Amino acid sequence: MAGTKAAMEDYSVRMGFVDDYICAICDEGGDLICCDGDCGRSFHPTKPTGEASHCDTLGLSEEQLFLCENCESKKHQCFVCGELGSSDQGGGGQVIIQCNKRGCKRFYHPECLPLDINNLPGDSCPMHECYSCKKKHATSKGNKTTGKTKGKETCRKKHATSEGNKTRGKSKGRGTWEMDLVLCRRCPKAFHRKCLPRKIYGGEGEIQRIWETAGGTVFYCRDHEMVENLRSAKRNRIKFREEKPKGAAENQSVEDGNK
Structure with missing residues (x-):
């Protein structure tokens, strides 16, 4: 158990x-x-700092300590649907919750989380388990109930075996790296390295979806459209404020004029 606990702590840091x-x-x-608020996200603050990556940036006039608009208004984006919701725990206005795993900090509407979130400790989000393994496990359970199971071993069992061998001095030096979780930047899907789809590495008409950087692994699952001339999926995810419905400004002007 001590080895498993240490591995989980290392994972939180990663x-x-x-x-x-x-x-x-x-x-x-x-x-x-870095935002000093709950989200803890990092941003290019000024136009010059974002030129090399063609980033829209925060548009600040100078680098400074700051709260992003989401943390200032206590309205954060759900990492599933992308819509804003109140994270303010005071006054009963909270409609969005934050994952309590150290280092995660992603926000969710409770109704947007998959049903099996109840099997995870606390308010942990789906990014703490391999998406591929969960699908295999669900299929295996379904086949078992119909008497068709072939005894397929999930990566979770393989990981436990690897950890067990490691504590007994039988590790071959492969299991830990293969079982690292790689996280999608756009949605709550994570994969063990050994479970990653092969096509994400590019080639044969496929666009590369994964890069190793000085800050770690950057990965986008196949649910998201990539931008060919940029090393990222479409950059339309961030939402700082709620958009007014079309015609809202005109209607407001009319209402003000009728007062």
């Missing part, structure tokens, strides 16, 4: 590592500042 070293807007590194 998980937050990438977020600290790349911009939340463009997913590239460089001269960044």
